[in-house]
Amino acid sequence: MKREPFFWITISCGLVIMAFILLPLIEMMTAPSLSMLKETIKDKDVVRSIWLSIYTAGLAALISFVLGTPLAYLLARRDFMGKRLVEGIIDLPIVIPHPVVGIAILSVAGKNHWIGHLLSELGIRVMGSVTGIVIVLTFVGMPFYLNAAKNGFENISPRLEKVSRSLGASMFSTFFRITFPLAWRSMLIGIIMCCARAISEFGAVVIVAYHPMIAPVLIYERFEAYGLKYSQPVAVWLVSICLVLFLILRILTLRKTREA
Amino acid sequence: MIRVEDLNISLPGFDLSNINLSIEENEFFILMGPTGAGKTVLLEAIAGLVPIKSGKILIGEKDITRLPPEKRGISIVYQDYALFPHLTVLENITYGLHFHRIDKAQAEKRLNRLLEVVNLSHLKERLPVNLSGGEKQRVALARALMVEPKVLLLDEPLSALDPNFREEVRNALKRLHQSSNTTFLMVTHDFVEVLSLAGRAAVMNKGHIEQTGHVKEIFEKPASPFVADFVGMKNLFKASFSGTHAMVLGVRIEIGRTVDPSSQYLAVRPEDIVISRNKFSSSMRNNYSGIITQIDNQGFYYEITVQIKDVSFKGLITKGALIELGLEEGIPVYVSFKASAVHTF
Numbered sequence: 001m002k003r004e005p006f007f008w009i010t011i012s013c014g015l016v017i018m019a020f021i022l023l024p025l026i027e028m029m030t031a032p033s034l035s036m037l038k039e040t041i042k043d044k045d046v047v048r049s050i051w052l053s054i055y056t057a058g059l060a061a062l063i064s065f066v067l068g069t070p071l072a073y074l075l076a077r078r079d080f081m082g083k084r085l086v087e088g089i090i091d092l093p094i095v096i097p098h099p100v101v102g103i104a105i106l107s108v109a110g111k112n113h114w115i116g117h118l119l120s121e122l123g124i125r126v127m128g129s130v131t132g133i134v135i136v137l138t139f140v141g142m143p144f145y146l147n148a149a150k151n152g153f154e155n156i157s158p159r160l161e162k163v164s165r166s167l168g169a170s171m172f173s174t175f176f177r178i179t180f181p182l183a184w185r186s187m188l189i190g191i192i193m194c195c196a197r198a199i200s201e202f203g204a205v206v207i208v209a210y211h212p213m214i215a216p217v218l219i220y221e222r223f224e225a226y227g228l229k230y231s232q233p234v235a236v237w238l239v240s241i242c243l244v245l246f247l248i249l250r251i252l253t254l255r256k257t258r259e260a
Numbered sequence: 261m262i263r264v265e266d267l268n269i270s271l272p273g274f275d276l277s278n279i280n281l282s283i284e285e286n287e288f289f290i291l292m293g294p295t296g297a298g299k300t301v302l303l304e305a306i307a308g309l310v311p312i313k314s315g316k317i318l319i320g321e322k323d324i325t326r327l328p329p330e331k332r333g334i335s336i337v338y339q340d341y342a343l344f345p346h347l348t349v350l351e352n353i354t355y356g357l358h359f360h361r362i363d364k365a366q367a368e369k370r371l372n373r374l375l376e377v378v379n380l381s382h383l384k385e386r387l388p389v390n391l392s393g394g395e396k397q398r399v400a401l402a403r404a405l406m407v408e409p410k411v412l413l414l415d416e417p418l419s420a421l422d423p424n425f426r427e428e429v430r431n432a433l434k435r436l437h438q439s440s441n442t443t444f445l446m447v448t449h450d451f452v453e454v455l456s457l458a459g460r461a462a463v464m465n466k467g468h469i470e471q472t473g474h475v476k477e478i479f480e481k482p483a484s485p486f487v488a489d490f491v492g493m494k495n496l497f498k499a500s501f502s503g504t505h506a507m508v509l510g511v512r513i514e515i516g517r518t519v520d521p522s523s524q525y526l527a528v529r530p531e532d533i534v535i536s537r538n539k540f541s542s543s544m545r546n547n548y549s550g551i552i553t554q555i556d557n558q559g560f561y562y563e564i565t566v567q568i569k570d571v572s573f574k575g576l577i578t579k580g581a582l583i584e585l586g587l588e589e590g591i592p593v594y595v596s597f598k599a600s601a602v603h604t605f
Contacts, residue, residue, distance in 0.1 A: 159342040162309050163400075165329035166336045167407055168359030177358070181346050 029240075032233040040233035045218065050238055053215040054245070056130060057198035060137035061191045064145040069187065072146050073179070076153030094143050098203025101139055105208055109135070132208040137198035144197050145190040152186020153179065188253055192246055199242055261285035261443050262306070262411050267315030269298075269305055276301055276467045279315070283460075288437050288444045290454050290475070293464035294490065299447040302464070303413045306445070307334050319410055330359065335404035339416040341396040343388040349399050350384040356407035374402045377439060378432050394425030398432055405436060414446035418453060433457060451492070455479075463487045481603055485525050493527040493603070494563075494574040501526075501604070509570040514545040516599030523604040532601035533575035535564055536594045537585055545599040548573075552589050555582070566595050 032040070040046055075087065093101065109116045109126035119126060126132040156179060164174040202216040210217060215238045223231035262283045269276040276298045283289045291299050304310040306317055308329035317325050324332050335356075343352050353374065357367055375381045378398040388396060397417055404412055417433070418426045434457060437444050448454060454461055454475055462472040463486075470490075471483040482488035488496050499506040501519045506512075506526055513526065534540060540547060550568035561576045564587060573595055577585075587593065 157340075157342060159338050159340065160344060162304070162307070162329070163336060163338070163342045163403075164344075164355070165309070166307050166332075166334060166409075167356035167403070168330045169356075170328075170330055170359075173359065177355075178344055 025239075028232055029236055032229075032236055036233050037236060041237060045213070046215075046234050046237065049213045049215045049218040049234075050241060052130070052133070052212055053199050053238065054241070056133045056137055056214065057141070057195045059134045060141045060198040061145065061194040063134070063138045064142045064194050065187070065191055068142060068146045068190075069149060072149035073153050073175075075146075076150045077158065090143050090146050092143075093140050098140070098201065099207055102136060102204035102207030105132075105136055105139060105204070109208075126208065128209045128211055130209075130212060133205055133212070133214060136204045136208050137201055140201050140204060141194035141198040145187075145194040148190030148193055149183070149187045152183040152190070155186070156182045185253065188249070192249060196242070196246070199238075261287070261320060262445070263316075263318040264302075264306065265316040265318070267302075267305065267317065268313040269301060269310060270313045271301065271310070274298065274301065274467065276305070279469055281462060281469070281472065283443055283445060286437075286441050286443055287460065288446070288458050290458035290461040291445065291447045291464060292449055292454060292461055292490070294449065296466075297464040298467045299464055300415050303336065303415050303445070303447060306411070307336050307413055308332050309336075333407075333410045334413060335407060335409040335411075336413040337397070337400045337404050337415065337417050339420050341388070341393075341400045341420075343391075343396055343399055343403075345388050347387075348384065349380060349386050349388070349391070352388065352399055353380075353402045353406050355403060360407050370406065370408070373439075374405060377435050378402045392425065393421045394428050397421060397425075397429050401429075401432060401436060405440060405442065408440070409442055411443045411445060414444065416447050416449075418448070419450065430456065463490055465490070481605075482527065483605055485527075485605070488525070488527045488603070488605070492529070494530045495528040495533070497526055497571065498524060499526045499604075506602075506604070511548065511569050511571045513602060514599045515602050515604065516545060519604045525605050527603045527605075528573070528597055528601050529603075530563065530574045530576045532597050533573060534596045535566065535575045535577060535585070535587070536596070537587075539594050540596045542596065543598075544596040546602075547594060547596045549592060549594050551592055552587060555587065555589055566593060568595060 075083065096104070106127065107113065109119060109132070111117060111120060116126070124131060126135060160178050160182070161174050164178045165171070169177060200216065202220065205214055206217055206220070213221070215234065219231045219234045219238070222234060262281075264279050264281040267276065267279040279302060281289075291302065293299050301310055305312050308324070308327060312325070315325070316323060319333070344355065347355065354367070354371065362370075372381075375384070378401055380395065380398055380402065383391065383395060383399075388399070391399065397420075401417070414433075418429055421429060430453060433444075433446075437457075446453075446457070458475050460473060461475050461478055463470045463478060465486050471478055471487045473483075478487065479491050482491055482493055485496055497508040499508045499513070501515075501521070501523055504516055504518055505514050506519070508526065515526070534544070539549075548568045550566040550573070552564060553567045553572065554563075554565035556563040556565075558576075561578060562582050564575050564577060564582075566573050566575065575595065577587075585593075
C-alpha cells in the first residue's frame, strides 16, 4: 500500500523530536568513563548534594501533599465565586521565571519584611539554609501536585460519596474509605511530578541558597570552575538516581494495585 | 412516617417551592414528572445531600431537617448504580455495616437473606466492573437495604437498564419491598413501573407538586391539565360546563353528573374511546360522527385521530381492529364514549 506524504511528514517530525530529546541526553550519560563515575561518587560533596536534592524535593512533595490535598479536593468538588482566580493563582509558580521566584521569596523572608523579621526572631533562617531550599522547592512544585490531585478527585463521581454518606459514613470516613482509595494513584503521580520539578530547580534555589549546595548548584559550580568534563559525572549520577527512585515507586505502586 | 412540610430549595437556576408530602410506613410511593421537574433534587434534599432554604423533613415524629446525611437512616439508589469500584460485591453490600453497630450473627443472617432475594450469592467476590447492569443495580439495592434504612430513595433505578434486565430488577424491587419494613420512595417516568409497584404517587412539574394520591386516582382523575397530559390523557379540552353537560368548541358532551363550577377542562382517555364504521348502538351517551385525519403506528397500538367539528379526538385501537374495520385516513367513522369516562378539572 502506498502511504500518503502526510504520513511521512508526521513520522519524520516525530523522529526529529525523538533525536532532539535523546541525543544530548545519551551523549551526556555516556561521556564520563566508568572510573570517573566511580571517583565522583566517592566525593563527599557530590553525595551530600545529591542526597540534599532528593530529600528537600521529597519534603516539598510531602508538604504539597499535606497542605494541597484538601484544597485540591475543594476545587474538584465545589463551585464558588473566584474559583477560576484561585486556579490561576495556583498556576502562577509555573509561569514565573525561576530567579524571580527566588527574589520574590527573599523579599518576604528578608529582615525588612515583618514575616522575615518574625522568622528570624524564632531562629528560623531562610537565606542559605535547608529551610530556604525546601520553601523554594515547595513553591515551584506545589502546582504540579495540586493539578494532578484535583484531576484525580474530579474523576470520582460525587454520587459515590453521597451513597457512602447515606450509608452512615461521616465525611472523614467517606474520604478515607472511598475517595482516597480511588484517587491515590493520581495523588501519587502528583507527588512524583512535584518531586521531579523540585529536583530540577536551579534558578530560584541559587538565589535563596547557594550553600548548602543542592546537586544542580554543584553541577553548575563544577561547570563554571572546571568545565564540562567535570560537571558531567555529577549530572549522570543525579539523573540515574532520580530515574531509579521514580521507577521503584512506580513498580511498588503497580504491584499494590494488582493485589487490590 | 416520612413527612415533608413546606420545603423550599433554591439552587442556581432552579427552585423547588412549597413541597408537601406525607408517606406512610412501608409504603411504596412514586414520584413522577418530566425531566427537570426537580425529582432528583427533592430526593437528595430528603437524604440531606442538598442544602434547603426552608421547611421541615420529619421521619416519624423526629425532625431530621438539620441532621447530616449519615445520621438520617435514609439510603439512596441512583440510576447509574454508584457502586464503589474498588470494592467487591460483598464489600459493597456490607459497606454500611462499618458505621452501624449490629450483632455479627444478625448481620450474617440479613446478608444471606438479601443475597438470596436479589439473587447475587454466586457473585460475591466479583468487582463491579465485571457485572451486568441488572446485577449492578441489584448490588446497589442490597447495599442500600443492608443497613435497614427507615426510608429507601430510588432515583430512576431501572431507566438505565436494558428492557430484559428491567423486569428482573423490578421484580427484585417488589420482593425487597414486601420483605422489609422500609418505606420506598422512587422516582420514575415509566408508567409500567408506576402501575406495577406503587400504592400512591405524586406528580411533579417545574419544582412543585401538581397532585398526590393513589395511582388509580392520578391516572383516572388528574387534578390539573398538566397531570392529565402527563399521564396520557390525550383528549384534553378547555370546556364550558352547564348542568350535566359541557360544550367544547360547539361539541356537546354528556357528563352524566353535575360538575364543580370551578372546572375548566375535561378529558377522555384515548383507550376509553370506541371507534366504529357504523353507528354504534349502546348505552354510551356520547356518540359523534367524524372524519379520520391521522393514523399513527405506536408499536402495539395505533392512535387514530378523528375530527368532529373543530375538535380532534384521539383513540387507541389494535392493529387487528384497524385491519378489520378497514380504517384509513379520510374516511368517515363514529366515535363513542361513556359519560363516566369524561374527567373534569
